[in-house]
Amino acid sequence: MGSYALRRLIGVVPTLLVIITVAFFMIRVAPGGPFDIERTLPPEIEANIKAAYDLDKPLVVQYIKYLGGVLTGDFGPSYKYKDFTVAELIGAGFPVSLKLGASAMLIALVLGVTLGTVAALRQNSALDYAVMTVAMTGIALPNFVIAPLLALVFGIYLSLLPVAGWSDGGMADMVLPVTAMALPYIAYIARLTRGSMIEVLRSNFIRTARAKGLPEHRVVTKHALRAALLPVVSFLGPATAGIITGSVVIEQIFQVPGIGRYFVQGALNRDYTLVMGVVIFYATLIMVLNLVVDLLYAVLDPRVRYK
Amino acid sequence: MSDVLLDVADLKVHFPIPTGGLIGGRTRWLKAVDGVSFSVKRGETLGIVGESGCGKSTLGRAILRLIAPSAGRVLWLGQDLSGLSQEEMRRHRREMQIIFQDPLASLDPRMTVGDIIAEPLTALEPDLPKAEIKERVRSMMSKVGLLPEMINRYPHEFSGGQYQRIGVARAMIVRPALIVCDEPVSALDVSIQAQIVNLLMDLQAEFGLTLLFISHDLSVVRHISHRILVLYLGRVMELADRDSLYREARHPYTRALISAVPVPDPLIERSKRIEFLSGDLPSPIDPPSGCVFRTRCPHANDLCAAKVPDLEPVGTDHQVACHRWREIG
Numbered sequence: 085m086g087s088y089a090l091r092r093l094i095g096v097v098p099t100l101l102v103i104i105t106v107a108f109f110m111i112r113v114a115p116g117g118p119f120d121i122e123r124t125l126p127p128e129i130e131a132n133i134k135a136a137y138d139l140d141k142p143l144v145v146q147y148i149k150y151l152g153g154v155l156t157g158d159f160g161p162s163y164k165y166k167d168f169t170v171a172e173l174i175g176a177g178f179p180v181s182l183k184l185g186a187s188a189m190l191i192a193l194v195l196g197v198t199l200g201t202v203a204a205l206r207q208n209s210a211l212d213y214a215v216m217t218v219a220m221t222g223i224a225l226p227n228f229v230i231a232p233l234l235a236l237v238f239g240i241y242l243s244l245l246p247v248a249g250w251s252d253g254g255m256a257d258m259v260l261p262v263t264a265m266a267l268p269y270i271a272y273i274a275r276l277t278r279g280s281m282i283e284v285l286r287s288n289f290i291r292t293a294r295a296k297g298l299p300e301h302r303v304v305t306k307h308a309l310r311a312a313l314l315p316v317v318s319f320l321g322p323a324t325a326g327i328i329t330g331s332v333v334i335e336q337i338f339q340v341p342g343i344g345r346y347f348v349q350g351a352l353n354r355d356y357t358l359v360m361g362v363v364i365f366y367a368t369l370i371m372v373l374n375l376v377v378d379l380l381y382a383v384l385d386p387r388v389r390y391k
Numbered sequence: 392m393s394d395v396l397l398d399v400a401d402l403k404v405h406f407p408i409p410t411g412g413l414i415g416g417r418t419r420w421l422k423a424v425d426g427v428s429f430s431v432k433r434g435e436t437l438g439i440v441g442e443s444g445c446g447k448s449t450l451g452r453a454i455l456r457l458i459a460p461s462a463g464r465v466l467w468l469g470q471d472l473s474g475l476s477q478e479e480m481r482r483h484r485r486e487m488q489i490i491f492q493d494p495l496a497s498l499d500p501r502m503t504v505g506d507i508i509a510e511p512l513t514a515l516e517p518d519l520p521k522a523e524i525k526e527r528v529r530s531m532m533s534k535v536g537l538l539p540e541m542i543n544r545y546p547h548e549f550s551g552g553q554y555q556r557i558g559v560a561r562a563m564i565v566r567p568a569l570i571v572c573d574e575p576v577s578a579l580d581v582s583i584q585a586q587i588v589n590l591l592m593d594l595q596a597e598f599g600l601t602l603l604f605i606s607h608d609l610s611v612v613r614h615i616s617h618r619i620l621v622l623y624l625g626r627v628m629e630l631a632d633r634d635s636l637y638r639e640a641r642h643p644y645t646r647a648l649i650s651a652v653p654v655p656d657p658l659i660e661r662s663k664r665i666e667f668l669s670g671d672l673p674s675p676i677d678p679p680s681g682c683v684f685r686t687r688c689p690h691a692n693d694l695c696a697a698k699v700p701d702l703e704p705v706g707t708d709h710q711v712a713c714h715r716w717r718e719i720g
Binding site for chain 1: 455457477478481482484485488489491493496497498499500501503510511514515545547561565
């Protein structure tokens with residue numbers, strides 16, 4: 085399995101190269117540039133700035149220079165947040181985004197699996213229907229609808245939590261964004277767990293576990309849940325990607341200073357290096373997490389062997 | 392009789408079949424097992440035979456309460472098990488185990504064979520030290536013909552016959568008095584069937600095991616059983632010791648079953664008369680009135696449609712449920 089992981093990690097490199105190339109040229113295609121402002125600058129000053137950032141050179145030269153920088157770990161300076169490098173901005177934003185994303189993921193997993201299991205054990209009961217109805221609603225509502233609604237109800241009507249902002253990054257600041265991010269995933273994971281749990285509970289080895297004389301809770305936790313979690317584990321890969329892209333919207337709505345907000349601002353400002361940096365960072369993150377999920381899968385199911 | 396281990400009295404398992412509209416639909420009942428009575432002595436093997444869908448497996452599982460019986464009693468050494476809660480019943484699982492028909496699907500694919508075999512011990516005797524459990528697993532593995540070195544392998548790494556050996560070891564590890572064998576060899580190759588059946592017989596001889604051997608294969612049942620119970624549509628047709636059943640079956644259904652068993656001698660096989668049964672097994676949802684077998688019985692008359700035949704003795708340790716067994720001869 086170690087050599088498998090290594091080969092997968094090496095496989096990340098060409099994928100990244102493709103992503104970098106496509107992203108680099110795509111953002112240049114977008115009209116406008118980082119230093120376009122409403123009042124046109126004198127031509128000499130504009131030329132000076134462009135020369136300072138190599139923007140006067142042919143695109144291919146810029147691309148090669150950029151690649152060379154990335155190879156040495158240099159993602160360049162931000163065009164808009166002057167005096168900051170892209171690496172510094174990502175370093176500042178990532179802990180915040182990680183805190184949000186990881187909390188949302190953890191809550192989605194724990195609540196989703198619990199609700200799904202309970203619904204499966206009480207299949208076709210009122211409780212089951214209630215959980216599944218709420219889950220369906222959670223999946224159907226996009227987070228850019230849920231987020232303002234949450235802010236409206238808990239921030240304005242009830243005045244329980246801040247509407248937006250990140251004063252100290254404490255619990256009060258986190259509740260609403262994390263809830264908005266986690267809700268669809270709680271719903272999705274609950275449905276996944278319920279479905280596979282119902283199927284697993286009918287399988288023969290569960291009957292064997294009961295015949296062995298195991299108490300019911302151990303039949304569920306030790307035999308059924310482990311098997312029923314497999315689809316949930318494979319969902320974790322896409323779910324992480326979804327949480328990351330979702331956080332872009334959520335961070336914007338709740339004014340959270342995470343990477344997502346830099347990403348949106350960077351794209352609007354044509355802050356080429358910042359956008360590129362975030363793209364590379366997230367692409368690597370998603371690929372590595374997908375690898376982790378695949379390895380986790382093998383741990384849960386001994387029949388899966390990676391060679 | 393003090394050596395009666397298991398006494399089943401008028402056991403019924405009826406499954407509700409919802410019919411009709413969304414609400415208020417009339418519930419019909421599928422009578423999988425309908426009033427079965429028998430008793431098993433310590434150390435004996437009772438074979439239970441019948442066609443697919445006759446309720447054999449349901450009967451076996453209902454005895455172990457893996458399916459809740461609808462009515463009737465199951466007496467274990469004189470103690471009624473039917474009123475016990477799931478938790479109280481769990482303690483009795485030390486004494487009664489089951490081997491399932493589909494050996495691979497019955498094993499949790501995510502556990503090592505050692506853990507699978509050890510689990511009944513850890514569940515039912517949680518105080519046993521780990522080393523002792525491992526020792527017992529190893530010795531049980533070699534007893535059932537598995538190499539103890541395979542203890543850390545996963546089920547899918549084994550072969551067909553070995554799956555069932557794992558199943559046998561798992562059932563035997565708590566040293567039960569009774570094992571319900573629910574078609575344990577039906578999914579196996581003929582050559583492997585013999586190995587498993589012989590293994591069960593060896594274990595029986597060594598540990599004084601009592602077996603309920605459920606099968607549709609009369610040759611296998613004849614080989615392993617002391618007594619045989621013939622089931623049809625959830626009811627007992629005939630119950631007899633092996634030799635008198637195969638020599639002088641009284642019930643028309645038993646006769647038809649036995650006549651259909653191939654004989655490994657072409658001369659006899661060609662000359663023998665097979666009593667074909669016409670038609671299919673009727674639905675257990677609406678079983679025929681009176682004798683359930685009458686729709687396929689060549690000897691049926693009005694009485695058979697009117698009255699359910701009782702199980703009546705026809706000899707020592709031989710009972711039959713047929714109105715006309717005397718006339719048929």
